[in-house]
Amino acid sequence: MVDGRTVLGRFPAGGPRGSWPAEEFAHARRLEGRPAEVVMDLATDTFLVIVRGVPRDRAESEAAATR
Template identity: 75%
Template sequence: MSTPTMSLADARAHEAASHVRTSRPQRPARTVLESFPAGGPRGQWPAESFAAAQRREGVPARVVMDLASDSFLVIVEAA
């Protein structure tokens, strides 16, 4: 009786799938341009307005929520 062998492609797929991944993927560095409290006036979005003004100036700003501080952050991610 012979022992079954894997094809080269199967062997590579097996090896790639069997590695233990211990580190998380690196996130891009972020720069916080401005912080706005989450409890702003009803119907107003100061963080979104600020980010839109930054984008008009050519800065790729976006808004994220920081749950720990209960605030909206306008950030730019470094490449």
């Protein structure tokens, strides 16, 4: 967790046209009751799905389950 944010998933910015995998992943987490949001990491050119203020161990175990 960095600055109160935990990364649940990373998605390349160059996805196929019309494909929004980061948004779809975040939407699925929101349906589970998690306040997931998508942000852009300009340094790595990836979209990150994050939640704010979630304990690291819970978020890491959930992220591992989605791999």
